[in-house]
Amino acid sequence: MAHELMALGEWASGADFGAAPQAERVALDQGMRASLLCALLGIERESWVWPYRDTDSIPSARWLAGLLEPMDGIGHLATLAGAADLDPMDPGPSHTVLPATLAACVVGGSEADITSGVLAGVEVGWRMRRCVSGARPGIGFHSAGVYGAIAAAAAGARALRLQPEACANAMAIALTRSAGLALNSAASMIGMTHFGWGAAHGLESALLAEQGWDASHDLDKALSTLFGGGNVDTASLLGDSAAPSAAASLVFKRYPCNIYLNALVTLLEKVAHRPVDRIEIHMPWIPHLDCPNPRDVRQARNSAQAVAAIAGAGPVSYAAFSGPAGPWVPQPAVAALLPKVALVADRSAPTRLSEAVVGVRAWCGGQQVLDERRATRELGGWGEEHARTLFGDDPTRSLVDDIYRGSVAEAYQTVRQRRLASLAAHKHSTQGDSNGSTRG
Numbered sequence: 001m002a003h004e005l006m007a008l009g010e011w012a013s014g015a016d017f018g019a020a021p022q023a024e025r026v027a028l029d030q031g032m033r034a035s036l037l038c039a040l041l042g043i044e045r046e047s048w049v050w051p052y053r054d055t056d057s058i059p060s061a062r063w064l065a066g067l068l069e070p071m072d073g074i075g076h077l078a079t080l081a082g083a084a085d086l087d088p089m090d091p092g093p094s095h096t097v098l099p100a101t102l103a104a105c106v107v108g109g110s111e112a113d114i115t116s117g118v119l120a121g122v123e124v125g126w127r128m129r130r131c132v133s134g135a136r137p138g139i140g141f142h143s144a145g146v147y148g149a150i151a152a153a154a155a156g157a158r159a160l161r162l163q164p165e166a167c168a169n170a171m172a173i174a175l176t177r178s179a180g181l182a183l184n185s186a187a188s189m190i191g192m193t194h195f196g197w198g199a200a201h202g203l204e205s206a207l208l209a210e211q212g213w214d215a216s217h218d219l220d221k222a223l224s225t226l227f228g229g230g231n232v233d234t235a236s237l238l239g240d241s242a243a244p245s246a247a248a249s250l251v252f253k254r255y256p257c258n259i260y261l262n263a264l265v266t267l268l269e270k271v272a273h274r275p276v277d278r279i280e281i282h283m284p285w286i287p288h289l290d291c292p293n294p295r296d297v298r299q300a301r302n303s304a305q306a307v308a309a310i311a312g313a314g315p316v317s318y319a320a321f322s323g324p325a326g327p328w329v330p331q332p333a334v335a336a337l338l339p340k341v342a343l344v345a346d347r348s349a350p351t352r353l354s355e356a357v358v359g360v361r362a363w364c365g366g367q368q369v370l371d372e373r374r375a376t377r378e379l380g381g382w383g384e385e386h387a388r389t390l391f392g393d394d395p396t397r398s399l400v401d402d403i404y405r406g407s408v409a410e411a412y413q414t415v416r417q418r419r420l421a422s423l424a425a426h427k428h429s430t431q432g433d434s435n436g437s438t439r440g
Helices: 002-013 022-045 059-065 070-084 097-107 111-129 143-159 164-177 189-210 219-227 259-268 297-301 304-313 332-340 384-391 395-404 408-439
Strands: 278-284 341-346 357-364 367-375
Touching: 002 111, 002 143, 002 164, 002 219, 022 070, 022 097, 022 111, 022 384, 022 395, 022 408, 070 097, 070 189, 070 408, 097 111, 097 143, 097 189, 097 408, 111 143, 111 408, 143 164, 143 189, 164 189, 164 219, 189 297, 259 278, 259 304, 259 357, 259 367, 278 304, 278 332, 297 304, 304 332, 304 341, 332 341, 384 395, 395 408
Parallel strands: 278 341
Antiparallel strands: 278 357, 357 367
């Protein structure tokens, strides 16, 4: 109902990072910096991602290249960060920290405005997500395009210091901008653009609200339209307390693969000697994760069998899950282990991140070397040390200091300058290729 969205607007308008509990501030700080590192990794390693690289000789590519360039290229950055697939997520999942961080940073303002904006975005995105029940992963609309847009709208509105009614209008507009079918969240390249559109639409919603635009505040009807009648309970929106509680429960991807499979990787890392001979996975039934023969890197990151083979074959880093565009070509040890991975999916097991559990058994030399379970809620944040380990020998490693040892605003400027340099280098390269072709 209308009063519930207005209550969220009042909360977002008054969000104060400095007054949040220490645990929330630490979690949000980790989330913001991880989000910016995701964008940085996307710039460095995933620049092939459709459709933001232009080719002068193809008009449609030129048009697509500038599609998400407005508003400081927020759509481009968010899509590249989605391609890096390391986004921190709140219980849901809802992909809120990444778009909230980018929206608040693009708007700018003081460090307090930016961080308070992210706090607002994460909290309201989580509160809306918990209103929706009965919709399993892969059903309805992708969280990045719905709750991501809402989080970006709230973050942008708070960073702009908008009044409560304008904050509520920003979220109402974001609901009408929501997009991205969950069907395409993981199995297709287009799913990566849901992050971009969520971030861009959310920031646009905040800017429109600042100019006096509005939309219907009937939250129950809006969410029921997106996720189906009977799956929404807006009475639970505010809960028993108006105090923020989402940030302290953040669940982080520690590796660039599906969030549920991160637990799988952390368990297999315990095996001292790899490669192992055989792996058996026990986890909740999430259809798109049952993919024994991935066709490309993105599918491999979302394949329980492929992720198990990667982690069971040797040490893991970002590079272990990365690769060029085109067919996925696993390393020989990974290819040898892949057919020896068995997946047991339990249809009755809970899929919520706060409840989901993954179990792994592994054998090596005829002996069982692993039989453990890990809850997804145990995947905590990561700071500078984990970032360095994750990045390995990646050229971006030298920029980790810039992301972690300064303000969030300064970290964003590091990413922004890297993006501009990358675009300029690409433009110079394509012009050179074009000139060479002409002379030939």
